[in-house]
Amino acid sequence: xxxxxxxxxxxxxxxxxxxxxxxxxxxxxxxxxxxxxxxxxxxxxxxxxxxxxxxxxxxxxxxxxxxxxxxxxxxxxxxxxxxxxxxxxxxxxxxxxxxxxxxxxxxxxxxxxxxxxxxxxxxxxxxxxxxxxxxxxxxxxxxxxxxxxxxxxxxxxxxxxxxxxxxxxxxxxxxxxxxxxxxxxxxxxxxxxxxxxxxxxxxxxxxxxxxxxxxxxxxxxxxxxxxxxxxxxxxxxxxxxxxxxxxxxxxxxxxxxxxxxxxxxxxxxxxxxxxxxxxxxxxxxxxxxxxxxxxxxxxxxxxxxxxxxxxxxxxxxxxxxxxxxxxxxxxxxxxxxxxxxxxxxxxxxxxxxxxxxxxxxxxxxxxxxxxxxxxxxxxxxxxxxxxxxxxxxxxxxxxx
Amino acid sequence: xxxxxxxxxxxxxxxxxxxxxxxxxxxxxxxxxxxxxxxxxxxxxxxxxxxxxxxxxxxxxxxxxxxxxxxxxxxxxxxxxxxxxxxxxxxxxxxxxxxxxxxxxxxxxxxxxxxxxxxxxxxxxxxxxxxxxxxxxxxxxxxxxxxxxxxxxxxxxxxxxxxxxxxxxxxxxxxxxxxxxxxxxxxxxxxxxxxxxxxxxxxxxxxxxxxxxxxxxxxxxxxxxxxxxxxxxxxxxxxxxxxxxxxxxxxxxxxxxxxxxxxxxxxxxxxxxxxxxxxxxxxxxxxxxxxxxxxxxxxxxxxxxxxxxxxxxxxxxxxxxxxxxxxxxxxxxx
Numbered sequence: 001x002x003x004x005x006x007x008x009x010x011x012x013x014x015x016x017x018x019x020x021x022x023x024x025x026x027x028x029x030x031x032x033x034x035x036x037x038x039x040x041x042x043x044x045x046x047x048x049x050x051x052x053x054x055x056x057x058x059x060x061x062x063x064x065x066x067x068x069x070x071x072x073x074x075x076x077x078x079x080x081x082x083x084x085x086x087x088x089x090x091x092x093x094x095x096x097x098x099x100x101x102x103x104x105x106x107x108x109x110x111x112x113x114x115x116x117x118x119x120x121x122x123x124x125x126x127x128x129x130x131x132x133x134x135x136x137x138x139x140x141x142x143x144x145x146x147x148x149x150x151x152x153x154x155x156x157x158x159x160x161x162x163x164x165x166x167x168x169x170x171x172x173x174x175x176x177x178x179x180x181x182x183x184x185x186x187x188x189x190x191x192x193x194x195x196x197x198x199x200x201x202x203x204x205x206x207x208x209x210x211x212x213x214x215x216x217x218x219x220x221x222x223x224x225x226x227x228x229x230x231x232x233x234x235x236x237x238x239x240x241x242x243x244x245x246x247x248x249x250x251x252x253x254x255x256x257x258x259x260x261x262x263x264x265x266x267x268x269x270x271x272x273x274x275x276x277x278x279x280x281x282x283x284x285x286x287x288x289x290x291x292x293x294x295x296x297x298x299x300x301x302x303x304x305x306x307x308x309x310x311x312x313x314x315x316x317x318x319x320x321x322x323x324x325x326x327x328x329x330x331x332x333x334x335x336x337x338x339x340x341x342x343x344x345x346x347x348x349x350x351x352x353x354x355x356x357x358x359x360x361x362x363x364x365x366x367x368x369x370x371x372x373x374x375x376x377x378x379x380x381x382x383x384x385x386x387x388x389x390x391x392x393x394x395x396x397x398x399x400x
Numbered sequence: 401x402x403x404x405x406x407x408x409x410x411x412x413x414x415x416x417x418x419x420x421x422x423x424x425x426x427x428x429x430x431x432x433x434x435x436x437x438x439x440x441x442x443x444x445x446x447x448x449x450x451x452x453x454x455x456x457x458x459x460x461x462x463x464x465x466x467x468x469x470x471x472x473x474x475x476x477x478x479x480x481x482x483x484x485x486x487x488x489x490x491x492x493x494x495x496x497x498x499x500x501x502x503x504x505x506x507x508x509x510x511x512x513x514x515x516x517x518x519x520x521x522x523x524x525x526x527x528x529x530x531x532x533x534x535x536x537x538x539x540x541x542x543x544x545x546x547x548x549x550x551x552x553x554x555x556x557x558x559x560x561x562x563x564x565x566x567x568x569x570x571x572x573x574x575x576x577x578x579x580x581x582x583x584x585x586x587x588x589x590x591x592x593x594x595x596x597x598x599x600x601x602x603x604x605x606x607x608x609x610x611x612x613x614x615x616x617x618x619x620x621x622x623x624x625x626x627x628x629x630x631x632x633x634x635x636x637x638x639x640x641x642x643x644x645x646x647x648x649x650x651x652x653x654x655x656x657x658x659x660x661x662x663x664x665x666x667x668x669x670x671x672x673x674x675x676x677x678x679x680x681x682x683x684x685x686x687x688x689x690x691x692x693x694x695x696x697x698x699x700x701x702x703x704x705x706x707x708x709x710x711x712x713x714x715x716x717x718x719x720x721x722x723x724x725x726x727x728x729x730x731x732x733x734x
Binding site: 026029260264268273274276277279280281283284285287288290291292294332335336339343346353354356357358359360361362363365366367368369370371373374376377379380383384 | 459478612630647654718
């Protein structure tokens with residue numbers, strides 16, 4: 001039994017119409033174009049990382065088209081017979097109550113090419129035959145098994161949602177739920193979610209049930225921290241490279257980018273002099289492989305990436321060391337974020353100036369100290385349409 | 401001035417409005433002018449250093465082509481500000497969808513700093529150029545044409561802009577001084593030119609900033625402005641590192657990068673220039689310069705600039721410690 005209390009917020013506040021799907025304007029535009037041109041292409045694939053709003057967008061499409069939605073999960077795609085039975089006829093018939101119909105195939109990643117033999121094939125056939133738009137969602141559409149699917153469908157990518165948009169969503173929900181959470185805490189949830197609105201809402205809901213809201217920082221991070229602490233200790237304290245060292249990050253439940261940040265933050269707490277240089281050298285080489293993976297999509301480089309982060313860092317020293325080191329949380333991302341908050345005005349000033357003077361915002365940002373000397377008269381400020389806040393920022397003396 | 405809009409920002413107020421107003425780049429001007437007069441331009445690629453007139457020439461071309469209605473037929477995009485090729489493509493698409501207004505059968509898209517686009521983005525751009533070639537002309541600008549894919553270069557007529565000569569910049573400065581009622585000594589002009597490295601926009605910006613203090617421009621005044629506008633010294637970072645203080649060095653580095661909004665590439669460039677002035681042995685200078693080069697290479701290949709810079713300062717820390725040890729070991733050591 002699910003009482004109203006227990007409905008997950010990510011379901012309760014699922015977007016209803018296009019305007020509710022936050023931070024995906026580009027994707028929505030593409031979907032609109034797809035719908036207009038239907039049936040030139042019969043199906044659209046919404047793909048993107050978890051929590052970016054794929055399913056929400058699918059429901060929003062149904063809402064905007066005043067259509068009934070017919071949903072299939074990966075588990076329903078077991079065999080040909082079942083698919084034909086469920087959507088074969090449905091796709092040819094019109095609904096009794098609503099004019100339109102949309103077929104939603106959620107999380108198509110789950111379809112294993114071998115286990116659901118024919119599942120994908122049937123889906124392709126269905127796309128050919130269907131009289132209604134088909135919406136498919138997927139996390140990773142670039143897998144080889146989707147080669148054919150990609151060719152027959154319109155691809156629409158949903159980008160990771162900016163933390164500021166996540167923050168707005170959280171604030172809206174807080175208001176509706178009458179729960180008071182400081183904006184600082186909300187911001188940290190939004191940043192931690194890394195573009196995953198569902199995760200952010202889950203965290204917020206969990207938090208709202210807890211006694212003291214200060215605990216928010218611990219939500220979900222507690223386990224991760226324990227595992228990264230153990231791994232760091234192992235790498236930093238041991239000099240022996242064995243199979244355990246090679247697999248040291250296997251148990252760490254954390255994206256590799258975060259592992260980089262943890263190592264980066266804590267190397268100087270453990271190493272000095274030559275060891276420090278060696279350790280950073282290993283980290284820097286690991287980062288080079290990370291860059292190559294990103295650019296060339298050659299995933300096997302991950303072997304070297306993990307090796308350098310583990311064995312590479314460990315080998316910076318000759319002997320095992322003892323003692324306990326209190327490792328710190330990575331602080332760089334937070335510092336960058338704080339600085340961006342502080343420099344928000346600077347950025348908007350530079351944007352206005354850049355547009356006015358045919359240069360890039362980046363160039364204007366670089367020249368900002370000089371611009372400050374130029375943007376002094378009131379005429380010039382009116383010409384650039386600077387706001388009062390921006391003018392105050394320009395007039396504020398520099399703090400060291 | 402007789403222009404329709406009279407800006408208070410001098411770089412705009414004194415931006416040349418006609419081919420005849422531009423200084424330097426004579427050959428380029430001649431050819432671009434004749435292309436423009438034929439009322440049918442090919443795709444153009446302007447390559448050259450900052451402040452040599454690339455954007456200005458692009459603006460003059462569209463104003464000549466379209467006259468009064470140039471704003472309706474012209475789209476300016478800055479590749480280093482647009483968030484990705486998708487955005488660029490969408491904007492181009494929206495702009496190219498409607499027909500050009502007036503007699504000219506195409507519109508013009510100016511893509512500034514095109515070398516900021518990745519290879520993949522440039523590939524995508526190449527398709528876009530082809531798709532809209534009947535309704536649009538692209539004018540692109542970049543600092544280094546080598547960073548533009550060959551297939552794109554081959555679709556464009558390429559013009560290489562030279563750094564402006566001192567006498568050319570002087571012409572513009574004299575015009576500004578006369579109009580604004582400034583007095584500039586010869587030494588002051590030399591100081592202006594020195595500080596700008598031939599970048600005409602920077603010269604004018606410096607001049608305007610200086611004139612906000614006094615209309616009598618002197619070398620001292622210019623130097624005050626220049627040192628005020630100079631980004632914080634990267635030397636502090638290296639000083640901390642050589643004295644063995646890694647934590648402060650990296651703290652300072654992050655601080656400078658964030659506050660001055662400078663990239664890792666800029667930092668590497670500054671470090672490379674600074675190494676030779678450090679109070680260390682020549683052999684160490686060579687070794688550290690090599691390290692700096694390696695760091696720049698890794699920075700290009702890698703994904704997190706800051707990690708690469710940290711690795712570099714860690715080797716500066718090590719070099720500093722070794723230097724101290726050697727100095728103490730040898731009696732009366734150099």
